Amino acid sequence: MWKNITNDFFLMLNFSECIGALDGKHVTIQAPPNTGTTFFNYKKAFSVVLLSLLNAHCNCIAVNVGAYGKSSDGGVFANSNLGKVLYRGSLNIPGNSTIPNTDTQVPYLIVGDETFPLKPYLMRPYSGDKFDDQKCNFNYRLNRARRTSENTFSILTQTFRLYNRRIQAFPKHVDYIILTTCLLHNFIKKYDSYTYNYVGNSTRRF
Numbered sequence: 001m002w003k004n005i006t007n008d009f010f011l012m013l014n015f016s017e018c019i020g021a022l023d024g025k026h027v028t029i030q031a032p033p034n035t036g037t038t039f040f041n042y043k044k045a046f047s048v049v050l051l052s053l054l055n056a057h058c059n060c061i062a063v064n065v066g067a068y069g070k071s072s073d074g075g076v077f078a079n080s081n082l083g084k085v086l087y088r089g090s091l092n093i094p095g096n097s098t099i100p101n102t103d104t105q106v107p108y109l110i111v112g113d114e115t116f117p118l119k120p121y122l123m124r125p126y127s128g129d130k131f132d133d134q135k136c137n138f139n140y141r142l143n144r145a146r147r148t149s150e151n152t153f154s155i156l157t158q159t160f161r162l163y164n165r166r167i168q169a170f171p172k173h174v175d176y177i178i179l180t181t182c183l184l185h186n187f188i189k190k191y192d193s194y195t196y197n198y199v200g201n202s203t204r205r206f
Contacts, residue, residue, distance in 0.1 A: 002093055002108060008056035015111070015145035016099050020053040020061050022112040022122070023149030024073035025156075027178055030168040039171070041069035048171055050178050051076050053110060056145075058152040059189060060182045066175040073115040086110075086121050093121075111146045156185055 002019050009018040026047040032039060039046040047069035053062040064080035077083040085091045096105040109123045116124055125139040125146075157163040160181045167174050 005055045005061070006097070006108060009145055010100065012056045013141070013145045013148070015141050017097050017106050017108050018111055018145055019093060019108050020055060020110045021146050021148040022051070022053050022077065022110050022116060023146070023153065024076055024115075025050045025052075025153045026069060027163065027174065028166045029069075029171065029174050030166055032171055037070060039069040045069070045166075048174055048178070049073070049076050050182075051080055051082075052149065052152065052182065053082060054149045054152045056148055057189070058148055058155060059186050060152070063179060063182050065178045066171065073112075074117050077112075077116060086119075111142050113146060152185075156181060159185070159188075 005019050006017055010016045026041050026043065026045070027050055028045050028047050029039065031046045039048065041047045048065065049067040049069065049071060051064040051067065051073065052060050055061055062082045064076065064082060067076040067079070071079075093108050096107050098105050107120055109121050111123050114124055114127055116122055118124055123142060125142050126135045131139065162177065162181070167177065169177065
């Protein structure tokens with residue numbers, strides 16, 4: 001599975017050895033009773049965090065739901081099952097691979113933005129604003145691969161209207177609702193991918 005994912009990232013986005021794009025999305029909820037600011041996020045709204053690992057086709061590979069809105073994406077990842085198994089190296093990811101057309105060996109990795117910590121298995125863009133051509137090119141390619149996650153969240157938001165409003169349910173119920181939309185997202189993409197990928201220009205809304 002992992003090698004198929006990396007092949008797609010290389011062929012479609014020209015970024016090699018990538019096993020997924022990682023990102024988090026705040027899902028706005030009704031303020032839960034007796035929770036103080038636990039769910040209160042930096043956007044001054046109550047939310048839970050959807051953390052997802054996506055492939056080059058905008059399919060969800062792994063999903064973590066339910067982290068408090070006050071948590072950062074990096075913190076959510078570190079405490080998620082995905083973050084823990086990657087840290088332990090127990091996700092059955094192949095060993096180092098050779099970058100196409102070179103003799104350079106690198107580990108398989110996931111890509112994220114600057115909110116995630118730099119790890120041997122997690123790559124993020126160079127920070128700052130002054131780079132040489134090599135670093136600029138790296139950032140460009142990494143960000144292009146990383147936008148897979150942003151595109152996926154955009155499709156989810158356009159398709160499932162609940163992402164455009166405050167969900168009025170208890171957090172544990174919200175978690176199941178979000179997981180269901182992720183499952184439906186993968187299912188519809190598989191069986192009606194042409195229409196679904198262009199949902200913004202269609203009338204399909206749930």
